[in-house]
Amino acid sequence: MSFIADTVLAEPFAVLDLGAAPQGFRGRIRGLRAFASGGLPAEELERRLLELGFVEGAEVELLHQGLFGRDPIAIRVDSATIALRRREAAAVLVEPI
Amino acid sequence: MNEMSTGLRDLRIALVGNPNCGKTALFNTLTGSRQRVANYPGVTVERKEGSFLSPGGRRVRLLDLPGTYSLRARSPDEVVTRDVVLGQQAGVAPPDLLVCVADATNLRLGLRLILELKQAGRPLLVALNMFDIARHRGIEVDVERLSALLGLPVVTTVAVRRGGTEALLAAIDAQAPAAEAEAAWSAPDAAGLRALQREADRILAAVVRVPDRRDAVTRRLDAVLLHPVAGLVILLAVLFLMFQAVFAWAQPAMDLIDGGFQALGAAVGALLPEEGAAGLLRSFLQDGLIAGVGSVLVFLPQILVLFLFILLLEDFGYMARAAFLMDRIMGGAGLHGRAFIPLLSSFACAIPGIMSTRVIDSRRDRLATILVAPLMTCSARIPVYTLIIGAFVPDRPVGEGAWSWVGLQGLVMFGLYAAGILSALGMSFVFKRLLWRGQPTEPFMLELPDYKLPRLRNLGLGLWQRAKAFLRRAGTIILSMMVVIWFLSSVPRPPEGATQPAIEYSFAYSIGQAVEPLLRPIGFNWQIGVALIPGMAAREVAVASLGTVYAVQDAEEDTAQLGQALAGRWSLATALAFFAWYVFAPQCVATLSVIRRETGGQRWMWFSFGYMLALAYLAALATYQGARALGLG
Numbered sequence: 001m002s003f004i005a006d007t008v009l010a011e012p013f014a015v016l017d018l019g020a021a022p023q024g025f026r027g028r029i030r031g032l033r034a035f036a037s038g039g040l041p042a043e044e045l046e047r048r049l050l051e052l053g054f055v056e057g058a059e060v061e062l063l064h065q066g067l068f069g070r071d072p073i074a075i076r077v078d079s080a081t082i083a084l085r086r087r088e089a090a091a092v093l094v095e096p097i
Numbered sequence: 098m099n100e101m102s103t104g105l106r107d108l109r110i111a112l113v114g115n116p117n118c119g120k121t122a123l124f125n126t127l128t129g130s131r132q133r134v135a136n137y138p139g140v141t142v143e144r145k146e147g148s149f150l151s152p153g154g155r156r157v158r159l160l161d162l163p164g165t166y167s168l169r170a171r172s173p174d175e176v177v178t179r180d181v182v183l184g185q186q187a188g189v190a191p192p193d194l195l196v197c198v199a200d201a202t203n204l205r206l207g208l209r210l211i212l213e214l215k216q217a218g219r220p221l222l223v224a225l226n227m228f229d230i231a232r233h234r235g236i237e238v239d240v241e242r243l244s245a246l247l248g249l250p251v252v253t254t255v256a257v258r259r260g261g262t263e264a265l266l267a268a269i270d271a272q273a274p275a276a277e278a279e280a281a282w283s284a285p286d287a288a289g290l291r292a293l294q295r296e297a298d299r300i301l302a303a304v305v306r307v308p309d310r311r312d313a314v315t316r317r318l319d320a321v322l323l324h325p326v327a328g329l330v331i332l333l334a335v336l337f338l339m340f341q342a343v344f345a346w347a348q349p350a351m352d353l354i355d356g357g358f359q360a361l362g363a364a365v366g367a368l369l370p371e372e373g374a375a376g377l378l379r380s381f382l383q384d385g386l387i388a389g390v391g392s393v394l395v396f397l398p399q400i401l402v403l404f405l406f407i408l409l410l411e412d413f414g415y416m417a418r419a420a421f422l423m424d425r426i427m428g429g430a431g432l433h434g435r436a437f438i439p440l441l442s443s444f445a446c447a448i449p450g451i452m453s454t455r456v457i458d459s460r461r462d463r464l465a466t467i468l469v470a471p472l473m474t475c476s477a478r479i480p481v482y483t484l485i486i487g488a489f490v491p492d493r494p495v496g497e498g499a500w501s502w503v504g505l506q507g508l509v510m511f512g513l514y515a516a517g518i519l520s521a522l523g524m525s526f527v528f529k530r531l532l533w534r535g536q537p538t539e540p541f542m543l544e545l546p547d548y549k550l551p552r553l554r555n556l557g558l559g560l561w562q563r564a565k566a567f568l569r570r571a572g573t574i575i576l577s578m579m580v581v582i583w584f585l586s587s588v589p590r591p592p593e594g595a596t597q598p599a600i601e602y603s604f605a606y607s608i609g610q611a612v613e614p615l616l617r618p619i620g621f622n623w624q625i626g627v628a629l630i631p632g633m634a635a636r637e638v639a640v641a642s643l644g645t646v647y648a649v650q651d652a653e654e655d656t657a658q659l660g661q662a663l664a665g666r667w668s669l670a671t672a673l674a675f676f677a678w679y680v681f682a683p684q685c686v687a688t689l690s691v692i693r694r695e696t697g698g699q700r701w702m703w704f705s706f707g708y709m710l711a712l713a714y715l716a717a718l719a720t721y722q723g724a725r726a727l728g729l730g
């Protein structure tokens with residue numbers, strides 16, 4: 001198990017996944033817990049999230065959500081705004097600030 | 098390589114960067130109208146190349162590469178960017194210099210890409226673009242420090258301002274001839290990406306001071322435009338406005354073009370006698386050439402209005418929002434949220450639409466979009482719809498009072514567009530169920546850029562490119578088809594003392610007669626059969642062909658009165674069946690050949706041809722028989 005997952009397990013209560021966050025949520029990324037999704041292997045999803053700036057320590061804010069199933073969501077990650085679905089956002093572990 | 102040859106030959110520069118960082122704006126400002134759009138050999142990724150003279154007198158050849166977040170290419174677009182950057186693209190010499198364009202207001206992801214490019218060992222120059230916006234928002238960047246930390250030359254640019262590229266031009270002139278370094282790059286793994294982003298963040302912390310993180314205008318606009326309910330309503334309203342505009346705004350220019358060609362035809366007609374060989378030439382010039390070209394060119398204004406909207410929305414930054422709003426709805430049909438932009442472009446023409454599916458990473462999702470893109474109502478259908486609507490739908494408001502601004506004709510047009518959209522969504526749903534059962538759509542991930550005021554110059558250049566492409570098409574495929582149809586419908590000439598209309602002696606008549614039994618159940622007569630054949634080359638040709646067929650049949654009648662001619666000859670049921678046919682029929686050879694190229698084989702091309710033809714026939718059959726049953730026959 002990776003270093004990040006260990007840190008996450010050490011503080012289970014402060015951390016939630018971004019896919020479950022309500023609109024207006026603000027937090028800091030604690031780690032990525034990628035899984036296979038949408039035909040992508042876990043490792044590939046992790047790299048795509050990293051390329052869009054979802055890196056440990058970055059500040060996030062859930063700005064907007066869609067009408068149907070509150071999906072997709074628009075996330076502010078530092079200076080960029082990224083749209084993604086809640087399903088994939090669940091791979092991003094965050095702690096509220 | 099010796100210094101002499103480097104000094105003499107053109108300097109090759111490529112622009113790399115994230116999507117929306119201003120590469121195209123920079124490209125336009127630097128090259129002006131000296132640009133050429135072609136394809137990379139073997140792939141259909143658009144290759145935008147231009148040239149300019151640097152202040153130092155050096156000729157520079159500039160390449161605008163597709164935007165990317167990483168060299169770890171996943172879509173065909175990104176593969177081209179990677180291969181050009183690494184000097185591995187067939188037919189493209191390795192660039193002497195890569196200009197990495199980065200958005201100064203959103204440096205984080207751009208900086209990571211720059212670090213990755215630096216690892217690849219190519220000669221780099223960093224252009225901090227949108228510096229005007231950064232300054233306006235009080236974002237302070239220590240450029241010298243950034244350059245020192247990166248170990249790369251850094252300049253600031255304002256791509257949309259004429260003087261905004263001076264520093265970049267000076268840096269290009271100062272560029273020492275690049276040593277031929279071997280590009281060494283391997284795809285970074287997750288740990289590598291993390292490390293690069295951490296380093297980028299460290300550099301950012303040292304050189305950038307951001308007082309206010311979010312653009313206030315974007316925040317306020319998004320509160321409305323991305324609102325779950327209001328956002329969708331506004332999106333619909335924008336699309337509706339777009340279609341009304343296509344009809345209303347283009348009309349004066351269309352009347353002008355139409356009148357011009359009629360006058361030209363009459364002038365040529367007056368010069369030549371009606372009999373003998375000169376009569377054949379007269380008929381060719383007047384009915385074949387001038388009427389044919391005119392009947393296609395007249396739709397240029399509508400196509401430009403449509404592209405104007407698409408370009409405006411794209412430059413404004415709304416297209417990505419539209420994809421966000423539509424993601425769930427598209428997802429319900431088994432389409433990727435990113436398919437929205439290709440499908441919207443297909444309203445103009447399926448060819449750029451199909452080509453822009455390259456932004457979709459997964460092959461399956463891409464294929465689903467490619468298969469249904471031709472169902473979107475492309476601008477080549479507008480001429481046909483316009484003609485039939487003009488002939489069969491009264492030009493009056495839908496209702497009184499509040500509804501008096503909505504025209505009935507516009508409403509029918511909207512309905513036809515809606516039919517195209519619904520059938521595209523429906524078919525992709527069917528394909529997903531039948532062809533790719535249980536295989537999920539790839540994740541939707543898209544950056545939403547800050548809103549920008551669209552620039553006249555970019556719009557102008559974009560429109561000019563679209564107009565050029567359309568005119569080239571009108572001048573080649575469409576014109577040659579017009580000549581063929583004129584030939585078929587004028588030769589052989591009627592014998593001396595013939596009693597029947599001239600066209601009944603022609604080849605066209607024989608062809609029309611031959612296919613008529615097949616078309617009778619869907620309410621088409623032989624004239625429609627004749628018009629559909631050249632309509633395969635390009636949909637809009639059918640209008641000119643109908644004009645030719647009917648004009649040659651009644652030489653007295655002018656093609657401008659074609660609508661009236663049709664209203665007199667077709668039943669309403671036939672007109673409705675014709676609409677139904679046109680919503681579905683695979684009537685565009687160019688689209689089919691693009692499908693073949695983009696899917697890498699004949700299989701999917703024949704598949705789309707077959708399914709669209711079957712749909713067209715069935716829809717026309719149901720419409721015609723249904724309308725007759727209702728007493729409209």
Ligand SMILES: Nc1nc2c(ncn2[C@@H]2O[C@H](COP(=O)(O)OP(=O)(O)O)[C@@H](O)[C@H]2O)c(=O)[nH]1
Pocket residue numbers: 114115116117118119120121122123164226227228229230254255256257411412413414549550551552555
């Ligand atoms: N104010 C300002 N706007 C810019 C600048 N560069 C680009 N833009 C705008 O940013 C938007 C995206 O630019 P574009 O060239 O299409 O980005 P690309 O995706 O990298 O090709 C357009 O609306 C441009 O007009 C700049 O330096 N200043």
Ligand SMILES: [Mg+2]
Pocket residue numbers: 120121122
């Ligand atoms: Mg561009």
